[in-house]
Amino acid sequence: MWDGITTGLMTVLIPTNLFLVACGCIAGTFIGMLPGLGPISAIALMIPITYGFDPASGMILMAGVYYGAIFGGSTSSILVNAPGVAGTVATSFDGYPMAQQGKAGKALAIAAVASFSGGTIAAVMLMVAAPLLASVSLSFQSPDYLMLMILGLTAVSAFASRGNVVPALIATVIGLMLSTVGTDPSAGIQRFTFGSLDLVDGISFLLLAMAAFALSEALMTVLKGRSDPIAESRSASQNIGSLKIEKSEIREMVPVVARSSVVGFFVGVLPGAGATIASFLAYGMERAIAPAKEKLKFGHGSVRGLTAPETANNAACTGSFVPLLTLGIPGSGTTAVMLGALISYGVQPGPQLFQTNPQVFWAVIISMYIGNVILLILNLPLIPYIARLLALPRQLLIPMILFFSLIGVYLVSFNTFDIYMMTGFAIAAIFLRLFSYPMAPLILGFILGGMMEDNLQRTMTLYDGSLSFLWQRPVSLAISLILLVVVLVPVFRTLRGARPAAR
């Protein structure tokens, strides 16, 4: 492990890569602050820029963007009660009341320190967990991978909010369907191309990610009306107060950080759970175990209430890299976009990544730590200025976002057909969102579709079309049983919820 850490440090600590982490953190913070644009959009917007980079540098930039976007989301949650991403909703419960009390600077500082601590503890846990899991997963075969992918896709939907499990599953199937467009990899037969040469190579992952997230989010902002939440941040950011945290507050934060980091990391490792569930879980846990007097402060600017979700969401972000780096299976929409980026660099994540590209594997882990340090020392003092940059009027900002999304895809293919296709997908994505069909499972399904078909083909060929692999291989059997639990829990929950309603 120490060799790996040294390799990672040597890769990250070169000036170019340090510069990239810093740029990524600042760009991510800026994008994450924009209402509606989260880490997925931020990373998708960065992919075209990183095409010329070596894989390690590309991933380092993206890790910085990821952390920056999460931190940016927290900033808009605290300053204007407009969480940029779902993972920072819980931050606004106590962060915004603190800002209203004239302690926005303190709230931002607590959020930054909590994020830094959560990310750091989780990065250490990742260093230990990832190589262990990678060595175990070397024994995995096609049926195991197939079941693992089905589990990942199902878990993402199962962790959706109550009543949204079926729409999330439908979105996953749509994503898988889109992945079948183009030339079939096994027989070389064209599928769903309708004779169009532009579709022979299939749909580009970047195109779909940009259309489903960046474009559709920008258009949703237009659709939802003419209010300008960004402009509010200008007045909020002009007087943020002192950034100083008192000693008593630090003492209060320490145990919360320790508990929430562990919760966040393990929730993040679970496929589909991610930062949102982690932050709510940590917030709920802290409120439950807080003394009665402290409990009353929750929702009114509690230091514990702000520290817990901020620590947990950053720890979960780090945890979500475990399945991506060790199994090659993303556990969240953001890591799915990162997987697409890695594949486009010619790097195949999975257990072999640890052996074939150790510099990428360790550089990503180390860059997370460096990203956290940079966020703390660079972003925090810059927050008032970055928030002022957001005072760009909406009528100028949205066309710019549309332009960067369109041109980002066009510069890869130089094919105007991609612009038409993106517009079409963005319109479809808007309608799906309006009818409560989430986009993250769709992109996850699309990314995993090709790998899933590949593993399904090998499994079917190996077992001559029989489903006996489900019980013949112990790993597949174990995953199948977990899958069964994941599927049955929401069904049980729905039935239990329906019974009292019927009474």
Place this chain on the structure above:
Amino acid sequence: MSIRGQIFAAMCLFVLFAAYGLQATTIPMFPGQEYEPFKPRTMPMILAMAGLLLCVVRIFQLWRMPQPESTVVLAEFDWKSASLLCAVMLAYGFAMTPLGFVAATSLFLAAGFFILGERRLWLLTGLPLLFSLAFYLLMTRVLGLYLSSGLWWNV
């Protein structure tokens, strides 16, 4: 969104999955491939069936659901601006080759600013032109990428 609207959406998706499944049956196969355990149409067929089943579950789920107290009213959305922006994006694609990157991007940005309510002349003309020119020079001269200069330029 109202329950009726949600059911309509689920039905539309049902039709989409059915059409996908039907299209999957037309995927050609090599002679003898029909006897293999895995064919190019296997995965699409599984997905079509899964999609259809999920749509049926969704429709039944919605059928039993009480009408929510507050629903999103589509009519309150700014459809005009969003539709115009979509049209401008399509037009941008069409204009890229004949007009060239600089002219097409300037027009795209100016139209976007205008649709969203910007009326200051220098922001509608100067900013898009300067921005697209700077971006064009950065891409072509610094990064060495090709961007269309337009058919009219070649003439």
